[in-house]
Amino acid sequence: MTGLTMDAFCAMKSRAVPPPAKAPYPACLPTGHHRAPSPALKLLDLIQRTTDYFTKQGVASPRLQIECLLAHVLQMPRMQLYLQFERTLTPAELDALRPLVKRRAEGEPLQHITGTTGFHGLTLACTPDALVPRPETEVLVDLATEALKDRPPGHLADIGTGTGAIALALSLTLPAWRISATDVSPAALDLARRNQSAHPGTERVELAQADLLGPLTPDAVVANLPYLTDAEMASLPPEVKHDPELALRGGSDGLDLVRRLIASLPDSVSFIALELGPGQPATAAALLKARGFPAPRTASDLADRERFVLAERPSAIPTAQ
Template sequence: MIGIGDAWRSASQRIDRLDARLLVERVAGCTHADLIAHSARLLSAAQLATLEVLVRRRLGGEPLAYLLGSAGFYGLEFMVTPAVMIPRPETELLVDLALARVQSLPAPRILDLGTGSGVLAVTLGWKCPAAVLTAVDLSPAALAVASGNAAMHEVAINFLAGDWYAPLGEQRFDVIVANPPYVTHADPHLQQNGLPFEPQLALTDGVVGGDGLACIRDIVGSAAAHLRAGGWLLIEHGYQQAAAVRTLLCQAGLTEVASWRDLSAIERVSGGRLR
């Protein structure tokens, strides 16, 4: 057996120092302050074995969030598993845009399409407690994670299983948000940065030779039938897709069509409004 400080130093020789620290803290059940102040505290043989497995998985490229079982988003902590995408900071722009459009409504109806881990729906409900929230996903495993996150943050959400608008009937909403699959099928980035470990169903529409916009076309094409008068559709997309998405929004009859840039100055979200 070795102390948690020595375990951290040993792991730091094989993986990133911060990653090593977070894994040791998770295995030891301690805080960063504990790690510094009580570095001689011993890890059991079982804990050392668990740490070794986690370090090897990280060396193999598995994202840290899956190893820790959680990830941060908009100041909140969310459970994540390989059944859902890991939330990205740039997606927080969708939250800001949606909140700005419902702040004057007493009980806004908000729809999150392809909810995944539920970060959009849960964060919107957390920031706007009066909102009436619905979230849809095709994956039962993803819905289970999202439901757990909603319960953890005490946000009431109506979760529905199905393909985009299919389970909604004639329901209409003040704001629809979506972070759909938009990476092209053969994009080399799908083999980098831990993406092979994330659900491909959430990353790419799988259309061989396609442009990555198949899901966005489905969402935009049927949005008018599910928006209230004056309601907004807001969609995250790829860094080179803003112009194409704006064209789709205009073709669908939406007005005030625009794109918004994330903190990296990339046009990350596009949207439009039903007259």
């Protein structure tokens, strides 16, 4: 995935760099409107010029961004661009690309512009109705898979599923488990169903509208709930502002929903894995200890930041049978 990660968000905050001025119309792309036709522009030249433009506008990973936009417009794999550097773009291709470059320079996430993102081997549809899945959440999938793969199959619930990314990925890595996924947002669930229908093998994921667990009594819980603090919500980078507030805001310390989830865990739950913001795992671990999980452990994300908590307690009888 090529969008802004939580680690990039935190790095941007720590640098306290003022946001760039609103992007002007992308002059890096030639146009023949109202003047003599521009000279032919080869693919490599366009990539270099737009990379410079994105850099001035403060866009992260600027070359990758224009390559992904070009691959989208030209309908080819991104790596295929490297074999066509001498290709000259047609006026129609430039006309299709120009507004996309402008939208990206103004802070709209790449995933919303192209409509898709990659997650754990899946290609997922992305819209403003749900949080764009981040690369670090793939770590949560891997941690849960490793912890559960040798257990007797049971019932696993993904809470706050959004696009369905976690539940759909786990349905493929844990094929013997019953998988449920909940979200309070009907629009997010519609998006999750759309993603489910696009991936054979994920049909058995049970999607349901519910506040947190709702009526479910699973054996295991996985969740990436909203965890941004009120202070962080007041200083969001442009890309993050395009995600729904419902999927971001976690209250004064970011843990409002995490507290509610942990407090509501039924006795059937013997395993839980949570993705959290930096600085939050210790508090979540203490809450889990108070609910009978004797030795919660933490794990780090792709940038070696402590971001995950996993906890177990004596197993109940699996409920998937």
